[in-house]
Amino acid sequence: MAEKEDITVNRNASFSEFGWEFQTNAAIVLFIRNIEDASSVRVEGAHEDIEITLYDGTVIYAQAKARAGNEPGKGSTDRLDGALKTMADDICQGDYRELVYVTNDDYPFGKSHDVTDLHGGGTLSFSELSDAVQDFIKEKARVHGIEGDALQAMSVSVIGFYGNDRDTRYKHVRAAIRDMLERLNLARHADVNDGSLRDQWGTMMRENAGTQNTEITVTKEDFVWPVIVMLCKVDSDDxxxxxxxxxxxxxxxxxxxxxxxxxxxxxxxxxxxxxxxxxxxxxxxxxxxxxxxxxxxxxxxxxxxxxxxxxxxxxxxxxxxxxxxxxxxxxxxxxxxxxxxxxxxxx
Known part of the structure; x- marks a missing residue:
């Protein structure tokens, strides 16, 4: 009996570690998407999994829920319910611009409320979802006291993140990084490596999450510095x-x-x-x-x-x-x- 319990604990620890990793990588993607308006990001913030502070003082609150199993859609409605429960507390802060439910599940609302536009990754606002899916979310949200304008501030973001193979697990995160480099006209610069940036930013976000003082954030200056360091590399082939x-x-x-x-x-x-x-x-x-x-x-x-x-x-x-x-x-x-x-x- 004791041996069986040890196996269960190890499995749960593995799932928990996967969830933490998804959260830190989701923070990278969301910060990149909002980088022009953002001033800083906090992982494991005072109120939410991911908190992105914008220049105007408002905040993007993101609740990250990862599917660790190999069955897309399984348990997704429970994860959504958990996210909505936390978002209800975010709404009370009064400083939110956007409330994001971010997951790696292609069926964030379950297979009975499928949104094909989210398969393989993507982001949709509440108003962009079908009436049937909106009604489903409203019903779930009402239980937690979420109604009206708060619903219009919600969005769902699916970020592909699964598998033991690093190239497979990180391919969507690295694609987001390459997209940012493309916008900066740096995509073809040999000294800038999206894989190395993902590793450095992943470490940066994990260290931030592990800091108990929630006032400590990753600033935009902190975030872009590794890019500058790579671009400033000068060696013998110059x-x-x-x-x-x-x-x-x-x-x-x-x-x-x-x-x-x-x-x-x-x-x-x-x-x-x-x-x-x-x-x-x-x-x-x-x-x-x-x-x-x-x-x-x-x-x-x-x-x-x-x-x-x-x-x-x-x-x-x-x-x-x-x-x-x-x-x-x-x-x-x-x-x-x-x-x-x-x-x-x-x-």
Missing amino acids: KSFEDYDEEDVQDIVREYESTVNYYTQKFEFVTKVSTDFDEFLANNTGKRSELRRRFIDAQWSSYTDILGLNEVSDGETRSIVAKLVMRKVLRRKDVIKMVKDGVNLGN
């Missing part, structure tokens, strides 16, 4: 170093990595390089990428003292390190502006 021996560049990059990282984060140095480049732009014409390279080639030696490179006897090493730091500073400046503009993040 065009700035094509005139140097590839192996020598790789060795220098490895040896001076800490120096490069330090100065590309140092405010005073970043400000000086950025100001000098803006002045160079004002006095020269051409494509920005070409002007950047011309500026680095012409001015790198003027920064060796600031970078502490005058003690380095090898001239090629001084040149590569100085150029690498300058390239990263200027690349980051351009990238930050591009990404900030794309997600409506003020300077």
Whole structure:
């Protein structure tokens, strides 16, 4: 008898872990969908599974319910009922813009109230559902005191998320990430990897959920920073170093990595390089990428003292390190502006 109970506990723990993972990945997708209007997201918030705060002070409350079994539609009405019960508390807060029921079940209202437009993923507002499905939800919602305008603020979002295979489980989440990158004109940028972003954002959301202080959120700045870091990557295959021996560049990059990282984060140095480049732009014409390279080639030696490179006897090493730091500073400046503009993040 005891052995049977242990098996049950393990199975329940597995289902619970799956539900947590779905919740954190749903937070990624919902935040991406609302990123232009959103300022922050909280997983396991004070009132709801996912809370997305918007610039106008209103909140998108989302209740995440995952199907862990292999039968779509099974238990879906119970999950809906549980979501509505929690949403009734959200309504009492008075600051909601939208109430989202998010699930990985293609039959969020059961097979007897099928919505084919949601199969494979999708989002529909309450008013976009058929009259029969609306009546079904109204009946369920009335039990929890939800009526009138609150119903019109509701929507259902289905996000595909199932299976042990990582590519299968995360394919819809990664598709949402690729869609965001497409909107930012970054989809074809080799340095940006949607799989790596999903992993980093998943860790970010899990850590947020595990923080007991519900005032601690993932800000939009926090969220987009991994994209900026990927775009600012500069290494030995950069065009700035094509005139140097590839192996020598790789060795220098490895040896001076800490120096490069330090100065590309140092405010005073970043400000000086950025100001000098803006002045160079004002006095020269051409494509920005070409002007950047011309500026680095012409001015790198003027920064060796600031970078502490005058003690380095090898001239090629001084040149590569100085150029690498300058390239990263200027690349980051351009990238930050591009990404900030794309997600409506003020300077």
